[in-house]
Amino acid sequence: MSNDHLVGTRVVHRRYVPYGHAHYAGNLVDGAYSLGLFGDVATELCIHTDGDEGLFASYSDVQFKAPVRAGDVLEVSAELVRAGTRSRLMEFAVHVVARGAATDDAPGAATVLDPPLLATTATGTVVVP
Numbered sequence: 070m071s072n073d074h075l076v077g078t079r080v081v082h083r084r085y086v087p088y089g090h091a092h093y094a095g096n097l098v099d100g101a102y103s104l105g106l107f108g109d110v111a112t113e114l115c116i117h118t119d120g121d122e123g124l125f126a127s128y129s130d131v132q133f134k135a136p137v138r139a140g141d142v143l144e145v146s147a148e149l150v151r152a153g154t155r156s157r158l159m160e161f162a163v164h165v166v167a168r169g170a171a172t173d174d175a176p177g178a179a180t181v182l183d184p185p186l187l188a189t190t191a192t193g194t195v196v197v198p
Contacts, residue, residue: 072152079148080114082106083166091139096169098137103145103189104128107161110147111195114159118149123157123195131191140169144185155196163189 084106090098108125115123137143144164151158164185170178 072154075118075149075152075157077149078114078118079146080110080117081144081146082110082113084143084145086137086139086141086143088139095136096139098139098141100131100133100137100189102137103133103143103163104131104191106143106145106163107147107191107193110145110161111159111193114147114149115157115195115197118152118157119197121197123197126156126194126196128191128193131189133189135165135186135188137163137165137188138168140171140179141165142167142179143188150192155198157195157197159193159195161189161191161193162187 092099112122144166146162147159150160165188166185167179167181170180
């Protein structure tokens with residue numbers, strides 16, 4: 070039986086980046102943070118399509134296009150682009166949808182980004198039983 074009917078399935082998560090994840094000047098967060106979020110959306114996507122969490126096999130074409138900072142609100146997506154017998158090829162993206170804009174006078178200030186800022190993309194392969 071073909072798995073073509075699964076292609077196009079998409080999962081989206083939103084996540085606030087806590088200040089405890091900042092590692093660098095300017096409250097920058099390391100690129101591995103985005104890759105960890107890709108694992109989360111890939112897991113949910115496999116649950117929807119296969120009833121199993123799956124096992125991440127590889128990433129390819131990872132691109133860090135813009136910084137992710139503590140205080141950002143991220144939208145993380147995974148879309149199934151090819152479904153083999155056991156392998157699932159997915160495309161991932163992280164968009165910054167809101168960014169902290171704190172000042173001494175407004176320590177909790179933030180702004181919604183319109184349009185959102187594309188921060189990270191990748192392609193990955195997950196294996197399911």
